[in-house]
Amino acid sequence: MTMFPLSVHNSTQSLYVPLDCEIVAVSDLTPNEKLFRLRLPEGGALGHSPGQFVQVSLLGWGEAPISVSSSPTRDGYFELGVRRAGSVTSAMHQLVVGDTIGIRGPYGRPFALDKLRGRDLLLISGGCGLAPMRSLIQYCEDRTEEFGRLTILYGAKSVEDTLFKDDLTAWEASSRFACSRTVDRITGGGSCYSGNVGLITALIPPLEIDCTITVAVIVGPPVMYRFVIEELKKKGLTSAQIVVSLERHMRCGVGKCGHCTIEHLYCCQDGPVFWLNEVEHLRGAL
Ligand SMILES: Cc1cc2nc3c(=O)[nH]c(=O)nc-3n(C[C@H](O)[C@H](O)[C@H](O)COP(=O)(O)OP(=O)(O)OC[C@H]3O[C@@H](n4cnc5c(N)ncnc54)[C@H](O)[C@@H]3O)c2cc1C
Ligand code: FES
Numbered sequence: 001m002t003m004f005p006l007s008v009h010n011s012t013q014s015l016y017v018p019l020d021c022e023i024v025a026v027s028d029l030t031p032n033e034k035l036f037r038l039r040l041p042e043g044g045a046l047g048h049s050p051g052q053f054v055q056v057s058l059l060g061w062g063e064a065p066i067s068v069s070s071s072p073t074r075d076g077y078f079e080l081g082v083r084r085a086g087s088v089t090s091a092m093h094q095l096v097v098g099d100t101i102g103i104r105g106p107y108g109r110p111f112a113l114d115k116l117r118g119r120d121l122l123l124i125s126g127g128c129g130l131a132p133m134r135s136l137i138q139y140c141e142d143r144t145e146e147f148g149r150l151t152i153l154y155g156a157k158s159v160e161d162t163l164f165k166d167d168l169t170a171w172e173a174s175s176r177f178a179c180s181r182t183v184d185r186i187t188g189g190g191s192c193y194s195g196n197v198g199l200i201t202a203l204i205p206p207l208e209i210d211c212t213i214t215v216a217v218i219v220g221p222p223v224m225y226r227f228v229i230e231e232l233k234k235k236g237l238t239s240a241q242i243v244v245s246l247e248r249h250m251r252c253g254v255g256k257c258g259h260c261t262i263e264h265l266y267c268c269q270d271g272p273v274f275w276l277n278e279v280e281h282l283r284g285a286l
Pocket of ligand 1: 053062063065068082087128129131132147248249
C-alpha cells in the first residue's frame, strides 16, 4: 500500500501559512464552474488523500475551503473544481495561467481507503459533489485491482450544469466502471442529450447490489442525502455501509474557530467525510 505524506506543511511550517501555488491550466467546466490545475513550489506533492480539502486564499478577498478534485496518484499537480459562489471564488474565476493562489492544507478526514479496498463501491454524487468524488474515482481508476465492482452515479440539474463531462464520457466508455448519469430536466442547451432525465434516486432501484461487500459513498447537495439514503436502505445497505461528505461554513479549517460544528463534531477535522452511523442521529447533520 502506498502511503502519502500527510500535508505540504512540514513540522516547522505554521498550519496557517499558505503556500503560493501556480495555476498551470484553467478550463471551463460549466458557465459557472472552472477547473484549476495547480502546481506547488518546486512541483512537490500536496500529500492529500481523496475526500480532503484545502483552504484557498486570495489576498484582499479571503479564504474558502475547496475539495481536491484530483487523485494523489496523479503526480506533479493537483486540481480544484470551483463554483463561482461569492467573493473568493469569483475573484478566483478572474485568474489565468501563471497567476498564483495561496493554499493551506490538505485538511480533514478523507475517505477511508483502507475500509473501501476489496469492496464493491457505489460512488454517488450530485452537482458540485462530483468535485471531491472525482478524486476518489481517479484513485480507483489508477488502483483498479484494489477494488471490486465500481459503479458511478451522477446527477446534475441540467445538461449545461453537468460537471466533468469529458471524464463522465470516459468513465461511461471504460470497462472498469458502470457509469450512469441523469439530469433533473432538459433545458434549451440539452437538445443533443439522449440520456436519463429525472432524479438521481431513480438510478438506484435497477442496480444489482451485493450487500455483503458493498459500500456506498455519497457527495452532493443537502437535499440529495435523505432520498438517496432511503433508496440505498431499501436495497439492504445499512448505515455502517454508507459514507457521506458534509459541507459546513468554515473559517480556520483546523479545529480552532468552531464555525463548522455539527453538535460535538468539527466538520473540518472530524469530517468532512463521515460514516452515516456517526452522524445520522445528530440534529442538522443531514
Ligand atoms: C469541505 C468543503 C469542501 C468544499 N469544496 C468545494 C469545491 O470543491 N468546489 C466549490 O466550488 N466549493 C466548495 N465548497 C464550498 C465553498 O467553500 C463555498 O461556496 C465558499 O463559501 C466559497 O467562498 P466565497 O468567498 O467565494 O463565497 P462567500 O463569500 O463565502 O459566499 C458564498 C455563499 O455563502 C453565503 N455565506 C457565506 N458565509 C456564510 C455564513 N457564515 N453563514 C451563512 N451563509 C454564508 C454567502 O451569502 C453566499 O451566498 C466546499 C466547502 C467545504 C466546507
Ligand atoms: S473551520 Fe474552524 S473549527 Fe472547523
